[in-house]
Amino acid sequence: MSDDFTTDQREREASGGHAYGRYFEEFEEGAVYKHWPAKTVTESDDHLFCLITMNHHPLHLNDVYAAQSQQKRNVVVGPLVYSLALGMSVSDISGKAIANLATEELSHPNPVFHGDTLFVETEVLSKKASASKPDRGVVKVHTKVLNQDGVLVAEFKRLVLVPKKNPGA
Template identity: 55%
Template sequence: MNNYGKYFEEFSVGDKIDHALTKTILESDNNLFCLLTMNHHPVHIDEEYCKKQQHGRILVVGTLVFSLIVGISVADISGKAIANLDYESIQHKNPVFIGDTLRAESEILHMKESMTKKDRGIIYVETRAYNQKNQLVLIFRRNVLIKKRMGTNDK
């Protein structure tokens, strides 16, 4: 896994990354996530209930959408991360439904070197997710602590 991800020096402010992975959300994905996270709200699991609600069909759990998009971005953003320091400004812009296919893109907004350790730096990145109709469904920002090429054993 030494070649997985990028070092801090390989990023630049303004970089735009179209993540190659996409994911079609299956009913089983949503159901399993509901079970694992104990989210049993009927809007996520009860088709008959949903028919009487605003969207008329099951909504995918927002935290599943968020988790999938973070995962889609790992190879390009946090593959060499030491830690995700924070997630902020998580915005669900449009609903996601079973059968939707999601893609993501990220932009490097800011970079700074660590004040205490020379072998790492922090990138501030915004990630946006879209469905198959190119509708924006999610935006979030995060600070990621990333290894520098120097001072590591990775080659």
């Protein structure tokens, strides 16, 4: 191990590494972050997620059952779509978070199918410094999930508690 090895996130970022997340001051209302990379959802992803969460609904796991549904094929389970979107946004939104405080208005207006590629973008709606703790603030964001055709397949708002870079400023 080298003598200049450090595990401190600020020191590592100062070395030129990609900043992971943002401090409170770095969020701007109205900013939109187009998260990268996108993710193609495979049948394996969907089945594994269903099995580890014990969601055995046949619409997600059974081709014969799904063929008789209104979609005529398997539909990716909604919590996987939400989890992927949340995870894809971490490096831009909550990588420095103290806590995720709430998720609001989660909806799935259109289905996701095996083989769909999800693109995620997040808009900063508001930010408010904490009145009781000067080293942090709450950021409210709106995340949208679109498939490869630009169709909205999920969206949600969330409140994230993030630290300030300069708590005394």
